Amino acid sequence: CLPQRRNDSVHFCRTLPENGFKSEDYDVFTVSGRTCIEEGDSLQLLSIVLDEKNQDIVRCMGWNLLPPLVQVLLKKESKDLPHCLAIFNYVLEVCRPKELLIGLLEQLEHDEPDTIAESLHLLLNPLQKVLLCLGVRKASSLGMALSSVLDQLCKLPVPMTKEQEEDDVFSLCRCCSEISSFIRPFVDEARPSGAHKDELRTELLKFCMQALSRVLLQVQLRDQETLPESPLRDFACSILLDLCAIGESLPALVHQPLLRHRPIPGFLEEEVCYPKESLACVAHLLFVHHLQADVFPSVYSPVYRLRANMEHICLLLSRTEESRIQKGLELYEKSLVRVEDCSLSVDLLEIKSFLSVPQNLVKVMTICPHHNLRTKGLKVFQLSIDKFNLEAKYTFFQLMLKTSNHSGVEGYVIKNIKNQIDSALKANGSNPWFAGLHLLPLLRSVLTLPDGPETDLLENMDRLMEALNLLRYLVIRDKVTENQTGIWTELYKIEDTFLKPLRVGVNMSRAHYERELHLTREDKKSKAKDPSVSVSVGDEQLPNMTKDTHIQALHSALHTFDMMESVLVRIEELIEVKDTRPPQN
Structure with a gap:
C-alpha cells in the first residue's frame, strides 16, 4: 500500500475539476505532484499528467514540478528516472514558455562545480527550446538566460595544465562547447536587419563581451601543436565568429582605442558596450593565438598595430591576476616582434600608453610574485628598448631613471646606456645621442647620489654598481685627447657630486655595520640561550632572526661596501694615470 500522504496526493491530482479550478489549487497541485515524485510514485503522476482531463491544470501549473524533477534527473540513480524524464519532457512541451523559462533558470543556481556542470548539461537544450518559442520578443529573455548561464560557467575551475584540459576534470570544456551550441540559433536569427534583430544582437554582444573578459581572460589557451583538440580554443573561435556574425568588425574592436567617440546606438557609454578587458582579450586572441586572423586585414603596419594594442597591453599589465599579466606580456611581445629594430620614433613617447606600459612593466618585473612573469617581463622590457631609435632610446632612458624608483631597474637601464655608448x-x-654634448645630461642623471653621503647604499646597490662600472668603462675607453663622450670635461663635477660623496658614504656605512657586527657578536656571547634578534622595517616587526643569520647579513653588507670601494679605487687609479685633461669650460 502507498503511504496515506502519497495516496491523498494522487487522489487530489485525479479529482481536480476540469475547468474553473481555484487559485489555492496551484499550491495543492504543486505539493501533491512533488510528493509523488519525492516518494517514488512518478509512474502514477505520469499517468495523471498525460490524462486529457488534466491538460488545463498541467498547462498552467506543470512548471512547478521542475524542482523535484530536476533533482531526480541530476542524481541519475532513481528507478523512477524514465518516468521523471517523461514528465519533464511533457511539461516542457505543454507549459507556457515564460513560466518554463523562470522555472528552468531557477534550477541553474548551484555552487558545487559538479552540480553546475550537470545542470548546464541537462538544462541548456530545454532552455534553448523554450526561448525559441518566445518569438520576436525574446531578446530580453535571452539576455537574462545568457547572464544566468555565464554566472554559472564562471564558477567552474579553470584547467591549469594541458592534462587537465584533455581530461576536462572540471567539465568547463564540455560546458563551453554546449554553450556555443546553445547560442548558435540566436546568432543565426540575428543576422538579418530589423528592429527586434538589433535588440537580439545587443544581448548577444553583451554575452560575447562578458565571455571574453570573465572566461577567456582566465584561460591559458594552447596552440594546435601542443593540444590538437581544444574545446576552449574552439570556444574562443566561436565567440569571435559570433561577433562577426552579428555585425561586429574584429579590426574595429582591436582599434577601438584609436577610434573613440564613434556613436554607439542603444548605449549611453562606449565602455558599457565594449568593455576594455573584453577588447584586450580580442586583441590577444587575434595577435597571440592568431584565431580568425584571416578576417584581419594585412594592410595595417606593425607600428599601427602596436599603437592600437598599447592600451590593451597597459590595461592587462596593470592588473594583479596572473592570467591577465601573462596575456599582457604575450600581447606586448607579439606586437613588438613585428616592428623593425631601432624604428620607433621619439614622438611615440608623447602618447600616454607608451609611458604607462613601461611603468606597469616595472611593477611586473619587481613586485609580481610569479618568477616566470618577472623573467618574461624583463625580456619584453629589453625587446621594447631595442625597437626605439637612438633619440627615443635616449629619452626613454631619461624617463626610466626618473620614474622607475627601483635600483635594479635603474641598474638595468644604466647597463643599456653603457651598451649604447x-x-x-x-x-x-654617427651616433650623436650617446656621445658628446647630448650624452652629458644623461651621465649627470646616472652619476648621482639621491641623498648625498647619507644615501642608503644597500638599497641603491644595483644602480650604484652599474653607475661605477659605466664610469670605469668611460675612463678606460675614451681617451683624454679625444674626449668623445665629454667625460674628461665633466670629471671634476663628477668627482664633487658623485665620487667623493660616495666614498664618504661607503666609509660611514662600513663603520656603522662593523659596529653593528661587533655588538651582535658580543650580544651572542652574553645571551647564548636566546640566539635570536628582532628586526623591524619601518613600523613593521619582522619575524625574529637568529644571531648567526644576522651576522651573516652584516657580513654580506660589508662585502658590498668592499666591492664599491674596490671599483672606486680602480677609477681613481685610472684618473691619475690619465690626469692630463683638457681645459675646463
Missing part, C-alpha cells in the same frame, strides 16, 4: 664610440660620430 659603446656602439656610439665604435660608430665614429
Whole structure:
C-alpha cells in the first residue's frame, strides 16, 4: 500500500475539476505532484499528467514540478528516472514558455562545480527550446538566460595544465562547447536587419563581451601543436565568429582605442558596450593565438598595430591576476616582434600608453610574485628598448631613471646606456645621442647620489654598481685627447657630486655595520640561550632572526661596501694615470 500522504496526493491530482479550478489549487497541485515524485510514485503522476482531463491544470501549473524533477534527473540513480524524464519532457512541451523559462533558470543556481556542470548539461537544450518559442520578443529573455548561464560557467575551475584540459576534470570544456551550441540559433536569427534583430544582437554582444573578459581572460589557451583538440580554443573561435556574425568588425574592436567617440546606438557609454578587458582579450586572441586572423586585414603596419594594442597591453599589465599579466606580456611581445629594430620614433613617447606600459612593466618585473612573469617581463622590457631609435632610446632612458624608483631597474637601464655608448664610440660620430654634448645630461642623471653621503647604499646597490662600472668603462675607453663622450670635461663635477660623496658614504656605512657586527657578536656571547634578534622595517616587526643569520647579513653588507670601494679605487687609479685633461669650460 502507498503511504496515506502519497495516496491523498494522487487522489487530489485525479479529482481536480476540469475547468474553473481555484487559485489555492496551484499550491495543492504543486505539493501533491512533488510528493509523488519525492516518494517514488512518478509512474502514477505520469499517468495523471498525460490524462486529457488534466491538460488545463498541467498547462498552467506543470512548471512547478521542475524542482523535484530536476533533482531526480541530476542524481541519475532513481528507478523512477524514465518516468521523471517523461514528465519533464511533457511539461516542457505543454507549459507556457515564460513560466518554463523562470522555472528552468531557477534550477541553474548551484555552487558545487559538479552540480553546475550537470545542470548546464541537462538544462541548456530545454532552455534553448523554450526561448525559441518566445518569438520576436525574446531578446530580453535571452539576455537574462545568457547572464544566468555565464554566472554559472564562471564558477567552474579553470584547467591549469594541458592534462587537465584533455581530461576536462572540471567539465568547463564540455560546458563551453554546449554553450556555443546553445547560442548558435540566436546568432543565426540575428543576422538579418530589423528592429527586434538589433535588440537580439545587443544581448548577444553583451554575452560575447562578458565571455571574453570573465572566461577567456582566465584561460591559458594552447596552440594546435601542443593540444590538437581544444574545446576552449574552439570556444574562443566561436565567440569571435559570433561577433562577426552579428555585425561586429574584429579590426574595429582591436582599434577601438584609436577610434573613440564613434556613436554607439542603444548605449549611453562606449565602455558599457565594449568593455576594455573584453577588447584586450580580442586583441590577444587575434595577435597571440592568431584565431580568425584571416578576417584581419594585412594592410595595417606593425607600428599601427602596436599603437592600437598599447592600451590593451597597459590595461592587462596593470592588473594583479596572473592570467591577465601573462596575456599582457604575450600581447606586448607579439606586437613588438613585428616592428623593425631601432624604428620607433621619439614622438611615440608623447602618447600616454607608451609611458604607462613601461611603468606597469616595472611593477611586473619587481613586485609580481610569479618568477616566470618577472623573467618574461624583463625580456619584453629589453625587446621594447631595442625597437626605439637612438633619440627615443635616449629619452626613454631619461624617463626610466626618473620614474622607475627601483635600483635594479635603474641598474638595468644604466647597463643599456653603457651598451649604447659603446656602439656610439665604435660608430665614429654617427651616433650623436650617446656621445658628446647630448650624452652629458644623461651621465649627470646616472652619476648621482639621491641623498648625498647619507644615501642608503644597500638599497641603491644595483644602480650604484652599474653607475661605477659605466664610469670605469668611460675612463678606460675614451681617451683624454679625444674626449668623445665629454667625460674628461665633466670629471671634476663628477668627482664633487658623485665620487667623493660616495666614498664618504661607503666609509660611514662600513663603520656603522662593523659596529653593528661587533655588538651582535658580543650580544651572542652574553645571551647564548636566546640566539635570536628582532628586526623591524619601518613600523613593521619582522619575524625574529637568529644571531648567526644576522651576522651573516652584516657580513654580506660589508662585502658590498668592499666591492664599491674596490671599483672606486680602480677609477681613481685610472684618473691619475690619465690626469692630463683638457681645459675646463
